[in-house]
Amino acid sequence: MKDKILKKDAVIGIIGLGYVGVPLAIRFSDEGFKVIGFDVNPNQVSVMNQGKSPFKHIDDEAIAGMISTGFEGTGDYSRISQVDAIIICVPTPLKSGNEPDLSFIEGTLEAMRPYLRAGQVLSLESTTWPGTTREVIQPFIEDAGFTIGEDFFLVFSPEREDPGNEKFTVRTIPKVVGGVTEKCLEIGQHIYSAIVDRVVPVSSTDAAEMVKLLENIHRSVNIGLVNELKTVTDPMGLNIFEIVNAAATKPFGFTPYYPGPGVGGHCIPIDPFYLTWKAHQFGVHTRFIELAGEINSAMPKYVVSKLIEGLNDQGKAIRNSKILALGIAYKSDVDDVRESPSVEVMELVRKWGGDVHYADPNVATFPAMRKHEFDLVATELTPETVSSFDAVILLTVHKGIDYQMIEEHAQLIIDTRGKFDASQDKVVAA
Amino acid sequence: MKDKILKKDAVIGIIGLGYVGVPLAIRFSDEGFKVIGFDVNPNQVSVMNQGKSPFKHIDDEAIAGMISTGFEGTGDYSRISQVDAIIICVPTPLKSGNEPDLSFIEGTLEAMRPYLRAGQVLSLESTTWPGTTREVIQPFIEDAGFTIGEDFFLVFSPEREDPGNEKFTVRTIPKVVGGVTEKCLEIGQHIYSAIVDRVVPVSSTDAAEMVKLLENIHRSVNIGLVNELKTVTDPMGLNIFEIVNAAATKPFGFTPYYPGPGVGGHCIPIDPFYLTWKAHQFGVHTRFIELAGEINSAMPKYVVSKLIEGLNDQGKAIRNSKILALGIAYKSDVDDVRESPSVEVMELVRKWGGDVHYADPNVATFPAMRKHEFDLVATELTPETVSSFDAVILLTVHKGIDYQMIEEHAQLIIDTRGKFDASQDKVVAA
Numbered sequence: 129m130k131d132k133i134l135k136k137d138a139v140i141g142i143i144g145l146g147y148v149g150v151p152l153a154i155r156f157s158d159e160g161f162k163v164i165g166f167d168v169n170p171n172q173v174s175v176m177n178q179g180k181s182p183f184k185h186i187d188d189e190a191i192a193g194m195i196s197t198g199f200e201g202t203g204d205y206s207r208i209s210q211v212d213a214i215i216i217c218v219p220t221p222l223k224s225g226n227e228p229d230l231s232f233i234e235g236t237l238e239a240m241r242p243y244l245r246a247g248q249v250l251s252l253e254s255t256t257w258p259g260t261t262r263e264v265i266q267p268f269i270e271d272a273g274f275t276i277g278e279d280f281f282l283v284f285s286p287e288r289e290d291p292g293n294e295k296f297t298v299r300t301i302p303k304v305v306g307g308v309t310e311k312c313l314e315i316g317q318h319i320y321s322a323i324v325d326r327v328v329p330v331s332s333t334d335a336a337e338m339v340k341l342l343e344n345i346h347r348s349v350n351i352g353l354v355n356e357l358k359t360v361t362d363p364m365g366l367n368i369f370e371i372v373n374a375a376a377t378k379p380f381g382f383t384p385y386y387p388g389p390g391v392g393g394h395c396i397p398i399d400p401f402y403l404t405w406k407a408h409q410f411g412v413h414t415r416f417i418e419l420a421g422e423i424n425s426a427m428p429k430y431v432v433s434k435l436i437e438g439l440n441d442q443g444k445a446i447r448n449s450k451i452l453a454l455g456i457a458y459k460s461d462v463d464d465v466r467e468s469p470s471v472e473v474m475e476l477v478r479k480w481g482g483d484v485h486y487a488d489p490n491v492a493t494f495p496a497m498r499k500h501e502f503d504l505v506a507t508e509l510t511p512e513t514v515s516s517f518d519a520v521i522l523l524t525v526h527k528g529i530d531y532q533m534i535e536e537h538a539q540l541i542i543d544t545r546g547k548f549d550a551s552q553d554k555v556v557a558a
Numbered sequence: 559m560k561d562k563i564l565k566k567d568a569v570i571g572i573i574g575l576g577y578v579g580v581p582l583a584i585r586f587s588d589e590g591f592k593v594i595g596f597d598v599n600p601n602q603v604s605v606m607n608q609g610k611s612p613f614k615h616i617d618d619e620a621i622a623g624m625i626s627t628g629f630e631g632t633g634d635y636s637r638i639s640q641v642d643a644i645i646i647c648v649p650t651p652l653k654s655g656n657e658p659d660l661s662f663i664e665g666t667l668e669a670m671r672p673y674l675r676a677g678q679v680l681s682l683e684s685t686t687w688p689g690t691t692r693e694v695i696q697p698f699i700e701d702a703g704f705t706i707g708e709d710f711f712l713v714f715s716p717e718r719e720d721p722g723n724e725k726f727t728v729r730t731i732p733k734v735v736g737g738v739t740e741k742c743l744e745i746g747q748h749i750y751s752a753i754v755d756r757v758v759p760v761s762s763t764d765a766a767e768m769v770k771l772l773e774n775i776h777r778s779v780n781i782g783l784v785n786e787l788k789t790v791t792d793p794m795g796l797n798i799f800e801i802v803n804a805a806a807t808k809p810f811g812f813t814p815y816y817p818g819p820g821v822g823g824h825c826i827p828i829d830p831f832y833l834t835w836k837a838h839q840f841g842v843h844t845r846f847i848e849l850a851g852e853i854n855s856a857m858p859k860y861v862v863s864k865l866i867e868g869l870n871d872q873g874k875a876i877r878n879s880k881i882l883a884l885g886i887a888y889k890s891d892v893d894d895v896r897e898s899p900s901v902e903v904m905e906l907v908r909k910w911g912g913d914v915h916y917a918d919p920n921v922a923t924f925p926a927m928r929k930h931e932f933d934l935v936a937t938e939l940t941p942e943t944v945s946s947f948d949a950v951i952l953l954t955v956h957k958g959i960d961y962q963m964i965e966e967h968a969q970l971i972i973d974t975r976g977k978f979d980a981s982q983d984k985v986v987a988a
Binding site for chain 1: 688689718720723725726730731732734756758760761762764765766768769772773775776777779780782783786787789790791793794795796797800801802804805807808809810811812813833836837840841842843844845846849853
C-alpha cells in the first residue's frame with residue numbers, strides 16, 4: 129500500500145461529494161491519483177461528471193481539471209472493489225432530541241459491504257463522537273470478515289474544511305489522523321502525507337474524533353459567549369463590535385469572536401452535541417456546550433425582538449410590515465443556507481405576520497429545505513426596492529452588496545453584524 | 559498639557575506600586591519623565607527607594623535605573639499637587655458575595671482630594687465595571703470643584719500587564735483609552751502615546767472598561783471550557799493535553815487553552831464578576847461567566863478527588879499521607895500566590911488530614927495571606943525528599959524544576975499540567 133501511494137498508483141474512493149468530499153477529491157486528483165467519487169444523489173454525480181462545480185465557492189475549472197485526469201463520479205457502490213482507499217465524507221446530522229444520526233455512515237457501510245476487499249484502508253472524516261470508529265466501523269468491518277490492522281486498515285481523520293476560506297486550502301491545513309492499530313495509523317499517514325503538507329498523528333481514533341469536536345465546541349462556546357455579552361452590553365449602551373475590536377488589539381491571550389444572529393452551517397450548531405450525547409453515557413455533563421447551544425439558538429428571537437423595538441419606535445408592528453432579510457447564507461460569501469439562523473429569523477417574521485422577503489447575491493431562489501419553505505426569489509437591491517421595505521435586517525455580510533446604498537435608502541435597519549453606523553436613529557444594533 | 563508631555567516636562571504620579579504600577583513607572587522613567595510613585599504600604603515604598611525590585615519578574619536594575627532618573631516612592635499624598643498626570647493602578651478585588659470592592663480606589667480618591675489641582679489628568683487603570691469612571695470618579699472630581707473636560711481631565715485606560723510574559727512589554731502592548739469628553743480622550747492619548755507604540759482610542763470610558771472585562775472574561779470562559787472538557791474526556795480515557803495540542807494545529811478558528819487546577823491571580827477569578835454584578839442592575843445575566851466561575855473554582859476539589867483515587871489504588875488514604883504540592887504560584891515563573899488554586903488544593907489536603915508540604919523555587923517561605931495560613935518553608939527537591947512523599951501534586955510548572963528526577967523518584971504523581979508520562983501507573987492525570 130505504501131508503494132502504491134508513493135507511486136500514486138493507489139485508487140482513491142471518496143464517499144460523499146459534498147463540501148468536504150469535493151475539495152478532497154480535487155486534491156488527490158491534483159497529486160495524480162485516480163479518484164472515484166461516490167454519491168447517492170444522482171444530480172450531484174451528473175453535475176460533476178459534466179465538469180461543473182456543485183458549489184459557488186469551488187470553480188468549474190477545478191472539477192473539469194479533475195475529470196481530465198480521470199475523476200469519475202458514480203452512484204454504483206460495486207466500484208468500491210476498485211479502490212484502495214475509501215474515504216467517507218458523509219453528513220453526520222442530529223436526530224430530534226439532539227441525538228447523533230449516523231444513518232448516512234451506516235447506509236454507506238451497508239452499500240459498500242459486498243465490495244470490500246482485503247488490503248483496503250478506510251478513513252472516516254465525518255465529525256462524530258469519540259469512539260465511533262471503534263464502536264461502529266470496526267465491528268462492521270470485522271463482521272465482513274476482515275482483521276483490522278492485518279488485512280484491512282481503519283483510521284479516523286477529521287475534515288477541517290472551511291468553505292470560502294481563501295487563506296488556507298486542503299493542502300495547507302494540517303491533517304489529524306488516528307488509527308485503530310499502529311499499522312492503520314502508518315497507512316493513514318502515508319495516504320494523507322501524499323496530499324497535505326503536514327499530518328498530525330494522534331494516539332487513537334477516539335483522540336482524532338475528539339480533536340474535531342474540541343475545535344467546533346471551542347467555536348460554538350466562543351460565539352455563544354459574545355452573543356450573550358451582546359445582550360449584556362446592549363442595555364448598557366455599549367457597541368459590542370467596538371468592544372471586541374478594541375480587545376482584539378491585545379497581542380496575546382485574546383482572540384476576537386463576533387456576535388451575530390445565531391450559528392449556522394453543518395458543523396457548529398450540530399457537532400458539539402455529539403460529545404454531549406456521549407458524555408451522558410459516562411455520567412458526565414457538557415454544560416458549556418448546552419449553554420452555548422441555548423444562547424446561540426435564542427439569537428434569532430433576540431434579533432426579532434430588536435426588529436419589534438425598531439418598528440415600534442416608528443409606530444409600526446411586524447404584522448403588515450414588509451421586511452427584507454439581507455444575507456441568508458449561514459456565513460459570508462457562501463451559498464449554503466443549511467441551519468442558517470437567517471432562515472429562523474425569516475420564519476419568526478412570517479409567524480409574526482410580516483411580509484418577509486430576502487436578498488442574497490449567492491442565493492438566487494430560496495432553496496428546497498427540509499424544515500423551511502419560502503416561495504421566494506431574491507429581491508434585487510436597488511434604492512427603490514430597499515426603500516420599499518419597512519425594515520431591512522442585516523443577517524449575513526457578503527461581498528458585492530452596496531451597503532452604503534442600503535444605509536441611505538432603508539427606512540429602518542436591524543444590524544446583527546455591526547456593519548452600519550449605529551449612531552443613526554434608523555440603525556438598531558441587534 | 560500636550561506640550562508638557564511632548565517635552566517630557568509632565569510629572570507622572572503612579573498610585574499603587576504593584577504588578578501594574580511598577581512596570582508603568584519604569585516605562586515613564588525610561589522615556590525621561592519624572593515619576594512619583596504612591597503607595598499606602600511603607601515597605602513597598604522603602605524597598606523601591608532602595609533601588610530594589612519588589613517582584614521576582616522585575617529586575618533590581620530596572621528599579622535602580624528609575625531611581626537614578628528621579629523616581630521617588632512616597633506615601634505622602636500631599637505630593638499629588640506636584641504631578642500633572644495621576645494614574646491609578648490599585649487593586650479592585652471582590653467583597654464576599656462577589657460584589658465589586660472599590661475601597662482601594664475610594665481610599666485613593668479621599669487621600670488625594672485636598673491636593674488635586676486644575677489642569678491635572680486622572681487615568682484609572684484598575685479593572686472595573688463599565689460605568690465606574692463616570693459613576694464614581696467623575697462625581698468625586700466634580701464635587702472637588704472641577705469641571706471635567708475643562709479644568710480637569712478624566713480617562714480610563716485598562717492595564718494589560720502579564721507578569722512573566724517575556725514576549726511583550728508595556729511599550730509593545732497596545733493601550734486602550736477612553737475619555738469622559740473628547741478633550742479628555744485627546745489628553746489621555748497624548749500621555750500614553752509617550753510610552754506605548756500604539757494607543758487604541760475608544761468612544762467612552764465605559765467602552766474602555768468593558769474592553770478589559772471582555773479580555774478576562776474570554777480567558778476565564780475558555781479555561782473553564784477546557785477544564786470542563788477535561789472532566790469529560792478523562793472517563794473516556796482520553797488525554798486532554800494531547801487533544802488540545804492536536805486541535806492547536808488547526809491554523810484558523812482555534813486557540814489552545816490548557817486545563818489546570820483552577821484559575822488564580824488577581825484578574826481571571828475576579829474581574830468577570832464585575833460585569834455580572836453590573837449586568838444584574840440592567841436585569842440581564844452573564845451565564846457564561848457564572849458557569850466558568852463555578853467550574854474553575856471546583857477544580858481544586860477535582861484534583862483532590864484524583865489524589866484520593868491515586869492513593870486509594872495504593873491502599874492509602876489522604877489522612878496520615880505526606881503530600882507535596884509542587885508549584886504554588888498561580889502561574890508559571892512568577893512568585894505570586896494570590897488566589898492561587900494550588901493553595902486551595904493545599905487547604906483541602908490538610909482538611910482531609912494529609913501532611914501537606916510544598917515546593918516552589920519562587921516561593922521560599924509560605925507567605926502571609928488573608929485567607930490562608932501555612933507555617934511552611936519550601937521543601938527542597940531532592941531524590942530523597944521527593945521519594946519521601948506519598949504523592950506529589952504538580953500544580954504549577956516553573957523553570958528550574960527537575961521534572962525527570964521527580965518522575966523517577968516520586969511514589970505517585972497527580973499531574974494537573976500534562977507534564978509527566980501518563981502511561982505510567984504512578985502518574986494520574988488530574
